[in-house]
Amino acid sequence: MGTRLHASDNKYYNEQDVDERDAQEKAIDDWLPITASRDAKWWYSAFHNVTAIVGAGVLGLPYAMAQLGWGPGVSVLVISWIITLYTLWQMVEMHEIVPGKRFDRYHELGQHAFGEKLGLYIVIPLQLIVEAGVDIVYMVTGGRCLHRFYTLVFKDCKKMKLTYFIMIFASVQFVLSHLPNFNAIYGVSLAAAVMSLSYSTIAWGASLNEGVRPDVQYDYKDTTIAGTFFNFFNSLGSVAFAYAGHNVVLEIQATMPSTPEKPSKGPMLKGVIAAYVAIAICYLPVALICYWIFGNKVEENIFMTLEKPVWLIAMANLFVVIHLSGGYQIYAMPVFDMIEYVLVKKRKFKPSWRLRIVSRNIYVAFTMFIGITFPFFDGLLGFFGGFAFASTTYFLPCIIWLAIYKPKKFSLSWFTNWICIVLGVILMTLAPIGGLREIIVHATKYKFYS
Template sequence: MEEAEEVKEMSELLSIPKTPRPPVSGPPSQLHSPSLTRSPMLHSPTPQTPRPSELHSIPTTPRPPVSGPPSQLHSPSLTRSPLLHSPTSQTPRASELHSIPATPRPPVSAPPSQLHSPSLTRSPLLHSATPRTPRTPRFARTPLASPMRRAIVNMRAYLEDIGHLTKLDPHDAWLPITESRNGNAYYSAFHTLSSGIGFQALVLPLAFTFLGWTWGILCLSVAFAWQLYTLWLLVQLHESVPGTRYCRYMHLAEATFGAKLGKWLALFPIFYLSAGICTAIIIVGGGAMKLFFEIVCGATCDSKPLTAAEWYLVFTCLAGVLSQLPNLNSIAGVSLIGSVTAVTYCTLIWVISVSKGRLPGVSYHPVEAKSDVDRVLGILNALGIIAFAFRGHNLVLEIQATMPSSLKHPSRVPMWRGVKAAYLIIAFCLYPIAIGGFWAYGNMIPSNGMLTALYAFHGKDTSRILLGLTALLVVVNCLSCFQIYAMPIFDSMEAGYTKKKNRPCPRWLRSAFRAFFAGISYFMAVAFPFLSDLAGLIGGMALPVTLAYPCFMWILVKKPERYSAMWYINWVLGSAGMVLSLILTISGVWNLVKTGIDVRFFKPQ
């Protein structure tokens, strides 16, 4: 059918008289115009010569060729122009030459500047010498896209793909935090949940012994909402400046407060959190391994058990081997395992404790202090314990740095989606631990928290399988948490090498760095085995990173309108966080001086 239509259209064309037109003259510089190159006025100047046997019946008038300098013959516009076609003559058929009157038409005159006008290029006077038919033949349709239009489309797609041309540090591709940027919302949920919940949640019932039911729940709720708000601020500040990604908490602090002040304010708390928590993890994990061995072996076991320092060493070796994974995205599976184990053992501990009922003679009244000073110190210590329960803000920007980001798909969207899912699960773990643990043990809760209370009060009337499973889950969770909290330290070690040598860190040196940090953490755990008793002091010192600094960063970077709602909220919360941090730190030190602490240097138990 298509061939029949084409034959019909050809016959219609051949039956219409063709009238030659003289070419449009113009200076050579205008021959490169996209409008002229698409104009049918500039067809081939080669004269149409009939066949030799039919020359006697048709007068022919040759057309002069269009002249131009040789340098312009290489123009892309001219190479597509029909003026530069082959000079082979086009010979009409014999039966058609007698019916074609050669009546020339005058050309359309226009100034050279108007030949580029879009209105002229669409004018019917500048169309092909072939007259229009009621239906344009299909074979004659040859739409050619403008080169400029193609360039604009390609550039638009390119800008949409890369966003706002983010300027990244070239060394980031060599460092473990930013080496891989293929993270997603699931990875952010795994990392956030693994870093946000752990052994520190088991100490929450101890804070209720000083605050009571009402104030304990109220303070826990306020702290949860406060830290979730500052977490949202950090997620938004990751790409607050167009073209810049703050991939580390330290980078954002230096860019906001200045290089010197930012380092002075944030360096010690961040490294104290990372290194201090890794040391505490070795203490808790090694102790849980020792407890697991005792439960499995039983009272009649003849084997000589390892000492606490030796169990710390076993745990450190396992953590050091696992730390050889190259980057933050590569430990997403480890964080998933850590998250599952944390949720599982938290649930097991409070379910077993509540199912066994309240202890006989349990009391829920706040602990009576000998003086008003002791009462105030106890309340402040409880607030420090609650603050220590919410950790992980020093890792938020690092986790978000593992995600791709563009103008159409910014990294804050999947990051915040993962954070919301993670903290919903964290809330379902923290509140039952705090409320259920305080209901079951009251003021009799040990200073080490729920895990010690479970084995102390229900070790004999609980299945050994459940007790052993709980201890094993704590060990696995500590191994997982060690990796994500040690990652900023690994990143800083390798950053010093890459900046000095301007090349990636060799694999053997990377392994040596990580083994060295594991050894330092083990030494700190053996030398200071009483770090778990300093939860209130640690929480007070790390409080600005969690509750204060993000508020001031938002004011300095976003510059909200003066006396607006965001301006007031961030100033009030930031100032309150700094004051609370100072008070908690002073009270923690005062409490240690007044009540004392079982200092056991190099004597782990």
């Protein structure tokens, strides 16, 4: 039987052994959630991206506006929309930058740009912080919206702890987390995308219905200079949190078919553009109209501020819960892929449903526990948004682009990427300071598991 040379270690292997190994590798890839299916349509990209980006962040945008003010607030929203659309386009373009190869995961692109080890060390920690951070915030927000629904509809019933509602939301995630891959959750994601458009419309529509408050004020909420600055920094992180889809975009694109004649970037870009139109429709009216109506009296979650009509606000809170259920899964799927990749390929566990049940349940339980312990919605938005989201969304794609394409110094591409990098680094530096301060302020008044 013939033999062939294995280039990595200069040893001879039996062809049958190599073929068997290749077959095993393919079987594992077909089992892992990111690479299991590649028959998605462009509209899958659209509602996956809407679900990934429009989430808990939109609920905090009016509060961010109250801490930023009219001029800075509008500027930050619009500039963030432009920068993140640009960096998302870069990610889509780089998915198949090497002919015949697909970078199905964010860290694989990082490894191509920075080297096997360095790329892994740069991208994996940031991506895990982002994805686990989103899921923790979604746990808190889902629980709060369920709690709000309960208090609106069952006013005469016994009061219940927020902890119980976070656990109710988590129980849904324990079930949904066992859908095997991205394409298996397309129905959940579609429902989530529809819900995001629905509750965003309800948020600004109900605000208009209430009318501008007679005592509305647009001054900064905090009366001290230090507090105003810290709140300003925290709100930068909240806006960064609202534009977070980059952390799963390569994984979403990995589910699409691709050939040399019809690469995946074509349909993926159609989905991205459709998603960003929907994002603008959701974000700008909610941020601007709700701030105009309530001023600096707006709560950190807009649905905590709105009161009338009761049935509509209650329904909107349920819409948020449905959307966050889909959003949780969009961000959890790459984490499941990382966990299962390590267990199967590195630790040599056998791919099985038992492995998935144990590993995925542990992850959901972890995010539930952290969410119950630290349910500080706005502080979490600012801290996670600044520390990790600014990196992976605003400037890491630009650094990778410069490392791979090496555009001519002082060219338009060079200038554009460096402007994004500078703004992103400033955001990453300032926002976590405000978010951490917000968490500390809340923690001094908070009784754990209350």
